[in-house]
Amino acid sequence: MTGKDSAVGRSAPPSHLRVYGVHKRFGGVHALRGVDFEVARGEVMALVGDNGAGKSTLMKVIAGAHTADEGEFWMDDRQVTVNSPHDAAELGIQVVYQDLALCENLDVSANLSLGAEPVSSGWRILPRMLRPIDDLEMEVRAQKAINRLEVRTLKSVRSNVGGLSGGQRQAIAIARAVGTESSVVLLDEPTAALGVAQTRQVLDVVKRLRDTNHAVVYISHNLRDVFEIADRICVLRHGGNVATWSVKDTAPDEIVGAMTRGLDVRDGNAA
Amino acid sequence: MLPETNRTIVDRLRELRQTRFGAFVPVLLALAAIWFYFGVAVPLWDFWSDPDATGIRFIFLSPRNIYNLFMQSAVIATLAVGITIVLLLGDIDLSAAATAGVCAALLGVLVLAGVPGWLACLIVMGVGIVMGAAQGLLVAYVGIPSFVVTLAGLLGYQGLMQKILPTGNLNIGDPFVRSIARVLIPDFWGLVLATALVAFVTALALRRQARRKARGLELDSGLAIWGQVAFFAVLVYAAVITMNSYRSLPLMILLLVALTALVGWVTTSTPFGRSIFAVGGNAESARRVGMNVKRIRVAAFGIVGLMAAIGGIFGASRFGSVSYTAFAGGSLLLESIGAAVIGGTSLFGGRGSVWNAILGALVIGSLGNGLDLSGASAADKLMFSGAILILAVAIDSISRPAGGSPR
Numbered sequence: 041m042t043g044k045d046s047a048v049g050r051s052a053p054p055s056h057l058r059v060y061g062v063h064k065r066f067g068g069v070h071a072l073r074g075v076d077f078e079v080a081r082g083e084v085m086a087l088v089g090d091n092g093a094g095k096s097t098l099m100k101v102i103a104g105a106h107t108a109d110e111g112e113f114w115m116d117d118r119q120v121t122v123n124s125p126h127d128a129a130e131l132g133i134q135v136v137y138q139d140l141a142l143c144e145n146l147d148v149s150a151n152l153s154l155g156a157e158p159v160s161s162g163w164r165i166l167p168r169m170l171r172p173i174d175d176l177e178m179e180v181r182a183q184k185a186i187n188r189l190e191v192r193t194l195k196s197v198r199s200n201v202g203g204l205s206g207g208q209r210q211a212i213a214i215a216r217a218v219g220t221e222s223s224v225v226l227l228d229e230p231t232a233a234l235g236v237a238q239t240r241q242v243l244d245v246v247k248r249l250r251d252t253n254h255a256v257v258y259i260s261h262n263l264r265d266v267f268e269i270a271d272r273i274c275v276l277r278h279g280g281n282v283a284t285w286s287v288k289d290t291a292p293d294e295i296v297g298a299m300t301r302g303l304d305v306r307d308g309n310a311a
Numbered sequence: 312m313l314p315e316t317n318r319t320i321v322d323r324l325r326e327l328r329q330t331r332f333g334a335f336v337p338v339l340l341a342l343a344a345i346w347f348y349f350g351v352a353v354p355l356w357d358f359w360s361d362p363d364a365t366g367i368r369f370i371f372l373s374p375r376n377i378y379n380l381f382m383q384s385a386v387i388a389t390l391a392v393g394i395t396i397v398l399l400l401g402d403i404d405l406s407a408a409a410t411a412g413v414c415a416a417l418l419g420v421l422v423l424a425g426v427p428g429w430l431a432c433l434i435v436m437g438v439g440i441v442m443g444a445a446q447g448l449l450v451a452y453v454g455i456p457s458f459v460v461t462l463a464g465l466l467g468y469q470g471l472m473q474k475i476l477p478t479g480n481l482n483i484g485d486p487f488v489r490s491i492a493r494v495l496i497p498d499f500w501g502l503v504l505a506t507a508l509v510a511f512v513t514a515l516a517l518r519r520q521a522r523r524k525a526r527g528l529e530l531d532s533g534l535a536i537w538g539q540v541a542f543f544a545v546l547v548y549a550a551v552i553t554m555n556s557y558r559s560l561p562l563m564i565l566l567l568v569a570l571t572a573l574v575g576w577v578t579t580s581t582p583f584g585r586s587i588f589a590v591g592g593n594a595e596s597a598r599r600v601g602m603n604v605k606r607i608r609v610a611a612f613g614i615v616g617l618m619a620a621i622g623g624i625f626g627a628s629r630f631g632s633v634s635y636t637a638f639a640g641g642s643l644l645l646e647s648i649g650a651a652v653i654g655g656t657s658l659f660g661g662r663g664s665v666w667n668a669i670l671g672a673l674v675i676g677s678l679g680n681g682l683d684l685s686g687a688s689a690a691d692k693l694m695f696s697g698a699i700l701i702l703a704v705a706i707d708s709i710s711r712p713a714g715g716s717p718r
Contacts, residue, residue, distance in 0.1 A: 125599070141599050143592035145661035146585075154589055155600030157582045169583040172576075176519075179528050196529060 053080040055114075056255045057102070057133070057224050062111030064097055071097045072108070073279040079224065084246060084256040086270035088263070090299050093276040095259050099226050102257070103135040104128035133224040134217035138232060140209055142216075144202035148194065149175070149182035151201050152216050185215040188252065189245045207238030211245045218249065225249055226257040231265055243269050263292045277302050337706050338654050338670045341699070345674060346372065349681030370684055374557035381554070382492070384676030385567050386411075386626045390647035391654070391668035392571050393618025396578065396611050398651055399591045401660025402450060402457035404443075404612065406464030407619045407647060412472040412638030414439045415623035418488065419481040419633040428487025436620045442468065443616020447609035469639045479635040483627050491566065491628040495559035504560070505551045509544045516540055563625055567669070570621065574614070575665045587611060591660030622647075649696065650675045653703040674699065 055078035064072040072094050079085040089095050100106040104125040113120045115131055122128050128135075142151050150157075158178055159171040182197040191211045194204070201209060210230050217225050227246065231239040246269055249256050260266050266273060267287060275282040275298040282298045350372035358367045370376060390407045397404045414435045421431035442464075449460045473479070483489065496504065516536050523530055554560045578584035586607050589597040598604050627633050637643070654671030656663025678699060682692045 126601075137599075139595070141593060141596035143589050143596050143661070145592035146588060150585060150588075154585070154596065155602050157585055159582065169586075170577065170581050172580050173582060173585060175580075176522055176526055176528060180526055183528070198529070 056081045058114040060112040063109045065109055071279050075281055079255040079257050081255050082253045083271040084250050084258050084269050086266040086273045087259045089276035094279040132222045134222040135226045136213045136217050138228045140213040142201045147198050147200050149179045149197040152182045152185055153178045185219045189215050189248050206234050207241040210242045214245055224255045228259050275299055338667055342674050345677045353685055371681055374553050377553050378557040380676050380680050381564055384672045385563055386622050387646050387650050388669045388672035389618055389622035389625055391650035391672050392574055392665045393615040394648055394651045395656050395663055395665050395668045396614050398656045399587050399663055400611050401591045404615050405461040406468055407615055408644035409465045409468035409639040410442050410616055410619035411623035413468050414620040415627040415633045416472050416475040418627055419483050422485040428485040432624055439616040439620025440613045444609050444613035447612025451605035451608035472639045482632045488628050492563045494562040498555045498559050501551045501560040505547045512543055513540050571665050646675050649700045
């Protein structure tokens with residue numbers, strides 16, 4: 041089968057984040073049945089699968105929102121544990137959830153620094169929560185983050201997020217995730233609700249992430265976007281791996297087949 | 312944004328509300344309209360319709376009336392500033408006036424028992440914080456909606472006030488407490504203060520602009536900066552000069568402005584204030600970036616309690632007495648919530664400003680004062696207040712950014 045040659049561990053680049061044998065049960069539901077997954081720096085790894093395949097569960101396990109029942113986590117060559125979102129953030133793993141979680145009443149720079157506002161030096165007698173925000177520093181940082189991702193359509197970092205387009209919001213959410221010293225960025229259906237032009241904008245941002253040596257996990261239903269943006273595609277089905285393909289070696293039909301029927305030959309790839 | 316030609320009035324209103332300064336405009340317009348009506352239109356009408364009138368009498372806009380108006384509105388404004396904080400979170404506090412009543416009653420009992428005035432004020436402020444924070448704990452950690460918690464608080468604290476003041480009335484003669492409303496800043500020093508304030512604001516604006524330039528950030532237009540400074544200067548001088556031409560600037564108004572400036576600074580310029588806006592805008596987002604949403608809620612309710620206690624002290628000082636009807640049992644609660652909402656603070660959380668609450672309190676105060684002067688009945692006053700409130704909330708709803716879900 042074509043899947044075998046390009047599966048995990050063959051011609052793949054050295055992984056940055058790697059999980060082995062992840063199991064997750066919700067009561068009687070066995071959502072993940074020993075999933076392996078890896079992503080390297082400077083690549084976009086697409087995670088695809090039909091509804092209920094376990095994509096979201098796997099993403100939440102990696103992000104620390106769910107704790108895996110079994111499984112090993114490796115960052116570069118170090119074994120790590122991820123039991124909470126805080127652990128994941130410490131390791132540089134950031135997630136952009138589908139609902140983005142931006143504050144529409146605040147401007148772009150406030151959203152990008154949310155929870156980590158720079159405060160002016162001095163004022164040491166006050167607790168940190170009550171020191172004056174250095175909003176100029178905040179704007180400088182925001183401008184840098186926006187420039188790094190080349191979000192050209194954004195007029196000003198002082199515009200309210202409530203007035204931005206869906207693509208711009210997605211870009212802001214990604215910029216926020218990247219801004220915090222992250223090396224792994226998980227994107228959950230980033231183009232699901234967007235039009236053509238906005239999708240293009242977001243895909244450009246994702247490409248910029250790859251170029252800046254981030255490890256990008258791209259979760260999507262939209263195979264056209266996946267084939268445009270991804271370097272490798274990992275297919276899940278019924279909570280287990282089907283296979284991982286290099287985009288060069290496969291075609292949408294094959295991926296759709298793998299998503300819906302699995303592989304004809306069960307030769308270990310599904311483990 | 313939309314092309315110039317396609318913008319409707321509603322779009323323009325929305326854009327206006329987006330800017331920090333523009334949020335003042337609707338409430339200022341409302342205030343101007345009310346002042347014009349009572350101050351100019353009604354006297355002119357009376358003059359023309361009455362053949363025996365000897366001259367036009369501008370009672371409403373006389374310095375004496377403006378002075379009284381400010382003093383009348385001060386207690387409402389103090390509570391409204393506090394309530395604005397919880398409204399920013401998307402919560403509500405129905406117990407603020409009852410808290411103020413309990414604090415004022417406690418103050419009266421304490422000074423009667425011989426506790427020095429300043430100490431009694433501090434104790435009462437502490438009690439206010441505890442009363443507010445206790446409700447905040449129930450909202451944040453037990454998860455009861457703030458409407459229910461503070462409704463229970465309203466009833467409970469009303470009862471508590473009656474327990475403290477079985478007679479329902481207590482005179483306060485303590486010189487320290489009375490001095491808050493009685494002490495006047497001498498005319499000269501009032502003007503010096505105003506000048507210093509304007510100079511401070513100007514220096515701040517210029518320094519900010521210089522630093523923006525130095526760091527290569529986009530600059531505000533010079534017109535906007537100088538316009539804001541000039542507007543601020545006109546407002547400050549007009550207020551001080553008007554007060555001076557009747558008596559002088561009262562200490563209570565100065566304290567109110569200083570308190571509002573402090574609370575305003577905390578809400579707009581500190582990580583704590585930013586977290587209040589973030590929780591009000593999108594609590595899930597605030598939680599994900601690691602903010603302690605529950606603690607922020609408790610702190611906000613603590614601030615309302617503090618502001619309510621201070622409002623109670625102001626009220627006790629101004630009336631020289633504490634009575635059940637002046638606080639817990641009267642219209643103070645609805646007037647202060649109305650003031651916050653008329654000021655443009657959204658009931659859905661995340662948008663608003665404490666300065667607008669002061670303007671809103673002036674709107675409510677002016678309406679009551681003007682209707683009193685023109686001999687309207689209590690029934691008319693209630694109906695007018697209701698209409699103004701509906702108008703304010705309607706403006707809020709229309710000017711909310713399109714597509715934004717009501718949070």
